[in-house]
Structure formats: structure tokens, C-alpha cells
Amino acid sequence: MEKRKVATVLAPLEPHYVGDGFRVSNFIPGQVSMRRMNPFIMLDYNSKFYFPPSEKPRGVSVHPHRGFETVTIAYKGSVAHHDSSGGGGVIGEGDVQWMTAASGVLHKEYHEESFSKQGGDFHMVQLWTNLPAKDKMSSPRYQAISKDKMVHIPLPQGGEVEIIAGNFKNKTGPAITVTPINLFNVRLPKNTSTTLSFPAIYNTALLLIEGSVKINDQNIVQTDHFVLFENNSEEFIVEAIEDAVVLLMSGEPIEEPIASYGPFVMNTQAELIQAVHDFQDGKFGYLAE
Numbered sequence: 081m082e083k084r085k086v087a088t089v090l091a092p093l094e095p096h097y098v099g100d101g102f103r104v105s106n107f108i109p110g111q112v113s114m115r116r117m118n119p120f121i122m123l124d125y126n127s128k129f130y131f132p133p134s135e136k137p138r139g140v141s142v143h144p145h146r147g148f149e150t151v152t153i154a155y156k157g158s159v160a161h162h163d164s165s166g167g168g169g170v171i172g173e174g175d176v177q178w179m180t181a182a183s184g185v186l187h188k189e190y191h192e193e194s195f196s197k198q199g200g201d202f203h204m205v206q207l208w209t210n211l212p213a214k215d216k217m218s219s220p221r222y223q224a225i226s227k228d229k230m231v232h233i234p235l236p237q238g239g240e241v242e243i244i245a246g247n248f249k250n251k252t253g254p255a256i257t258v259t260p261i262n263l264f265n266v267r268l269p270k271n272t273s274t275t276l277s278f279p280a281i282y283n284t285a286l287l288l289i290e291g292s293v294k295i296n297d298q299n300i301v302q303t304d305h306f307v308l309f310e311n312n313s314e315e316f317i318v319e320a321i322e323d324a325v326v327l328l329m330s331g332e333p334i335e336e337p338i339a340s341y342g343p344f345v346m347n348t349q350a351e352l353i354q355a356v357h358d359f360q361d362g363k364f365g366y367l368a369e
């Protein structure tokens with residue numbers, strides 16, 4: 081069978097700060113459009129970066145979201161979050177937070193206090209996954225997916241697939257998704273490989289968290305680079321040149337219009353204007369700075 085082709089391999093853009101705590105390179109929509117990678121509509125990548133100790137935790141202060149989900153994956157360091165419904169928690173090393181903002185939340189995201197005081201390497205991904213029109217105004221939901229809840233599938237040549245969401249070899253990951261989404265950490269020791277397969281129509285990409293890999297015995301990909309696949313076929317092969325950790329994302333596109341304005345992603349301009357009004361009218365609740 082024909083392999084799924086690599087469309088492009090992208091180097092990270094010059095990083096910028098979100099608040100003062102997230103030093104990110106944007107891949108989606110900066111280099112790949114929302115439509116092209118839908119249902120993955122935003123990807124900010126904080127490559128491994130040392131933050132010196134700070135008494136005042138760095139981060140991003142109170143802000144809203146509506147119409148989609150934020151998925152935060154912590155590889156190094158930890159993040160504390162608080163929201164307008166009184167919820168909160170810590171996303172520690174190896175953990176994932178899957179927040180369905182849906183009709184709207186206000187939240188703030190900061191380096192966790194003891195991490196902040198100590199300083200250290202911080203390595204994080206934030207993905208936004210879109211919601212279909214029928215679910216954009218449903219109630220918010222949090223899934224705190226700690227490391228111990230992940231599903232680990234050992235690979236025949238060594239290494240493993242850690243399923244955050246979706247399916248691999250008839251096992252299902254812990255995250256509940258609204259539309260079909262696969263999100264895996266693939267850990268491959270040097271000189272081992274694995275075949276991955278997703279329906280051709282699923283938009284599929286990977287981000288190289290650590291090490292370097294070769295795709296389909298052809299494209300060499302270095303640390304912190306992003307690989308966008310074509311939709312020509314299902315299967316592709318990932319081979320580790322050095323010990324590698326790969327974040328793999330593949331999802332069924334939501335075939336609806338996308339209208340976005342900052343932290344709001346809806347279907348129409350009118351819904352965006354409504355979101356801004358609702359935010360200004362305090363309908364997202366209240367959260368102290």
C-alpha cells in the first residue's frame with residue numbers, strides 16, 4: 081500500500097511569550113492553517129527552556145475561551161490553573177489537561193508555585209481542538225489526565241505508544257473526545273521503528289518532542305520540528321535515528337465554517353460578536369487576577 085506522504089517539515093518559528101510564562105513557537109495557525117489541520121486549530125509549543133527561580137509565578141492572567149477545547153501536555157515543569165467555576169488543579173510532568181471550554185470559561189494559567197520557586201526546565205504543548213457547532217455552547221468540562229491514567233502499548237521493537245486519546249491496537253486512551261481524535265506520545269529507542277495508521281481523511285501531523293526520526297525511510301526530522309502529512313493514504317513509518325519522543329495528532333476534520341477571534345472560535349462572525357458581548361457582560365463568570 082502507498083505510504084501516507086509527508087506534505088512538509090516545518091522548523092519552529094521564533095518564539096514569543098504568552099503572558100510571561102509560556103515561551104512558544106506557533107505552528108497552527110502560524111504555519112499551517114486552522115482549516116488544514118482541523119480539528120486541531122492551534123498549536124503552541126514551548127520547547128524545552130530553562131526558567132530561573134521566581135518568587136512570583138510566571139504565567140498568563142485571566143482570559144476567556146469559547147467554542148473549543150484546550151489540551152495542555154506537560155513534558156517538563158508544571159502548571160497550575162484556576163477557573164471561574166471555582167475549579168483548579170496542577171498539570172504536573174507527564175500529565176495532560178483536556179479542558180472543554182465550550183460555552184465559555186475564564187481561567188488563568190501559571191507555573192506551579194514550587195516549580196516557580198525552584199526554577200527548572202519547562203517543556204509544554206498547548207493544542208486547541210475544535211468543537212462542532214452543536215457542541216460549541218454546551219457546558220464546560222475538565223479532564224485531568226494524570227500520567228498514571230494513560231494507556232501504554234509496548235511496541236515489538238521496544239518503546240511504546242502512550243495513548244492520551246483515541247485508539248491504538250484496539251486499546252483506547254483515557255481522554256473523552258467530542259469528535260474522533262487520536263493523540264499519542266510515541267517513544268522510540270534509537271534504531272527502532274513503528275508503523276502508524278489512521279483513516280486517510282483524518283488530518284495528521286507530528287511534533288518531535290525529543291530526538292530525531294526518519295519518516296517512510298525518507299524525511300529526516302529534528303527535535304522541535306513539525307511534520308504535516310498529506311491525506312493520500314493511511315500508513316506511515318516512524319523510525320528513531322536517536323531516542324525519540326513524538327507527539328502524534330490525527331483527527332477527523334469537522335466540515336463546518338471556522339470563524340475565530342483571539343480566544344473565541346465559532347462558526348460565524350455573528351457568534352464571535354456575541355462571544356465578545358457575553359464576555360463584556362460578565363457572562364463568563366468572575367475570576368480574581
Ligand code: MN
Nearest residue numbers: 145150187189
Ligand atoms: Mn487559556
